[in-house]
Amino acid sequence: MTTDALDHRLLRALLDTAADLAELADTESVLASIVRRTRALVGTDMAYLSLNDHAAGETYIRRAEGVVTHAYRTIRMPIGTGVLGKVAEGLAPFQSLDYSNDPTITHLPQVDHAVQAEGVHAIMGSPLVVDGRPLGALMVAERRARRFTHSEVTIVESLAKHAAIAIQNAHRYTEALNAAGRADADRDHERESLRELTRLDELSSRQCQSLLEEPNETAVLNRAAEHLGVEVELLSPERPTSPLRPAPTLPSRHTAGVAHEVEAPDGCTWTLVPADRDARDWLAVRRALDPAEEKALLRTAQHLLLARRLRSARRATELEAGAGLLAELVDDSAGGIVRRRRALAELGLREDSQVSLVVIDLAAVPEPQFAERVLSPVAGVRLSAPRGGTWCVVGDRPDVPARVEAAVRHATEAVWQMAFLGPGEHFRDLPGAFHTLENALAVSRVAGGLHAVDASTVGAVGMVLAGAGEASKDVTARPLAPLRDLPPQRASALRETALAYLDAGMNVAETSRRLFLHRNTVLQRLEQLGAVLGPDWHTPPRSLDLHLALLSAARDDGGAPGAPPARSQPRRRAEELRRSRQRTRE
Structure with a gap:
């Protein structure tokens, strides 16, 4: 399955869950939908959802899909034990490749018997957490031992976040309906709560729809701005606002699920919500918000995190796929041609x-x-x-x-x-x-x-210099030692002329053309080189040593050894030519 198809299926599952949540009449149907879609999207033998009984310190399976035995379907276990109990603690996703033979988890005899009767080996899940409080766990399991991939863990973790919101909203909706019938005095308040919840769900649906089209931060922020009627910004120490609109001092600490009101240097009140767990980024609105609007901003932070996770997962998958195609393109084995053809076709070539x-x-x-x-x-x-x-x-x-x-x-x-x-x-x-x-x-x-x-x-000269590396410097510098006693400008001009002369096959006319110098100037410099280096400086084998030395010197001055001067160092060459003309006029 391609990355776009996987992202599309994941976001479609999230949007379908949001559509179920809009009805809110049947909590069990919502839970069943979450479990069913999780199993279908990950492609596992079974999926199930547990809820925590904090008073008893236990977690129990509430809905299951693909489970055969009654004992497994009705598992109830202390929080912190086994895989299910460990995930239900609410800390992070967790998996066991082979539950029965995993010594890293706390085993319970009655649970082990249920697992063996069901034939389960690999188990993985993500906690259901809302506002920092663990509600339970969303789990998948296989009747064979295996490791779940990073993409599969990301899918279950993303669905678990949405499932937690769905469970919380269904609970709130039920509470709101019950409270609405208690007394006429509370009716207006409860109706307003329902309207707020509906608007919040509408915001979630619009943000999910934006993520379906393209998982990026801008779309999430734009939907929040439309909902609140004010610009929603993303602030960080590295990303301040315009100097014309001073940003507030960002809090050094934060509490999950809590909005912060701070005052900017210009006296304006800002409302801030952490946009990630480490509070490096903050969602910011340039005014105070009422409680319902704060919830909308907090919900936006959750969708922003989802957008980042999806984008990160897509990047990782694209990198992996690209590396695979590249490996096929450079494969020189017996079957490499077939793989290169396949890779070219995949790239549309x-x-x-x-x-x-x-x-x-x-x-x-x-x-x-x-x-x-x-x-x-x-x-x-x-x-x-x-x-x-x-x-x-x-x-x-x-x-x-x-x-x-x-x-x-x-x-x-x-x-x-x-x-x-x-x-x-x-x-x-x-x-x-x-x-x-x-x-x-x-x-x-x-x-x-x-x-x-x-x-x-x-060419070969460049490869020799590259292979020798730093060790070549001392050896290649020796043939140029007599030039060190000359004034720097004169030594530079003679080195330039010698290199151009040897590059041109010891052709005076070609050397003159390359250096943009008069033929007589070139001849004068060649005569000076003979006086300094000796009359045999351009005669093999000494000319080869000198040529290597000149190329090495050009490399140290910023040129690539063996590469044409005009391609590797045009600015330096132009400057040297300008100086040469000036010296000639003088």
């Missing part, structure tokens, strides 16, 4: 598609946020996925490398390097192409700084 490849080495950049925020919006990017400490990009446009480089350069100040190939890489050659990219990236790492290296231009 043909075997004759002209693809561009980019490999990026990043530091201090969060992976999921980076891919979603920087790489995904780049036009032509079909796949961006992590691989071995790098990010790999596959594109179907010739300008993808340039666009990726511009996007990364704009998005982060962290030290990064990238290597690219294409367009035109054939699908049969992709494993070798990625190997070439990794070698080119090694060259860029040795160069340091900000570099974008065309892997097709990194």
Whole structure:
């Protein structure tokens, strides 16, 4: 099942539950609907829901789906024992791969007998918690031993949060109906409570509908603003309001399910509700709220948390899927061609598609946020996925490398390097192409700084320097030792001329063209080089050592070894040319 389909089914289940809750006439039907949808969505052998009896210190199964035996269906056990009791404590989701053989949980003989009679092995569940108070647990179980995946735990946890709200609302609705019939004096108050509850449910339904369309924070905040008639902001120490509208001092502590009223420097009263468990972010409204509006803001915080969980789960799944496709593209085993064809089809590419490849080495950049925020919006990017400490990009446009480089350069100040190939890489050659990219990236790492290296231009010299790394510095610096005694500007000009001369195959005319210098100036510098380095400086094998030394020096000055100067360091080269012309005029 794709990530979008899974998110769609989860949100549809939540919306259907909200629709059941709107009737509120039959609590048992609501509970049955929650259990039935949980089992269907996760695909387990059974699902059940327990409620806590805090007076007795026990939790008991209230509704079940897929359970065969009466003993299992009527389990009642102390809170804190077994898997069900541990989840019902309200701390966090919990699972046991094989209940009967799990020594980490407290076993009860009567419960163990019921579990064995039902044939249950794997059990997982999430607590039902509202306003910090555990109501019970939403559980799923299998008649085989296995580990539930992170996505399955997230689904049950999300449904448990909505189920807890449904149970609480049904209880409140029943209490409101009973209270409405007690006395005429209380009737108006109870009717208002029902109206508030209905409006709150309507807000929940609208927010769930927004999450179904796109799970993001903005949609949740917009629905809350429409409900309250005032802008709802998300504040944090890193995300203050406009200087024209001073933000309040955020509380250092918070109580779950409680709104805070604080005063801003301009005297305005703000109402704040923590938007996460650690109170890093706060939902904020620039006025005081009545109790019903506070509940709406608290409900919004719950839906905001749900949006973040869904988005995080989708990111993780997309990263995993992208890494899998990338592994198929670089698979050079016997069956690799078949897998590459399948991966290309999954990306919407043909075997004759002209693809561009980019490999990026990043530091201090969060992976999921980076891919979603920087790489995904780049036009032509079909796949961006992590691989071995790098990010790999596959594109179907010739300008993808340039666009990726511009996007990364704009998005982060962290030290990064990238290597690219294409367009035109054939699908049969992709494993070798990625190997070439990794070698080119090694060259860029040795160069340091900000570099974008065309892997097709990194020759053997660059690979030798990259492989030698720091150890090459002392050896390659020796042939240039005589130039150290010269004035810096003169030494720089001679190094530049020597490198261009050797790069041009010792052709004076080509050297003159590359340096934008007069032929006579080049000849004068070559004569000076002979005087300083010796007349055989451009004769093999000494010229090879000198060439390596010059390339290494260019690398240390900010260029990529083995890469064309115009591609790897255009600004530096232009500045040196300007200085050379100035020295010539002088």
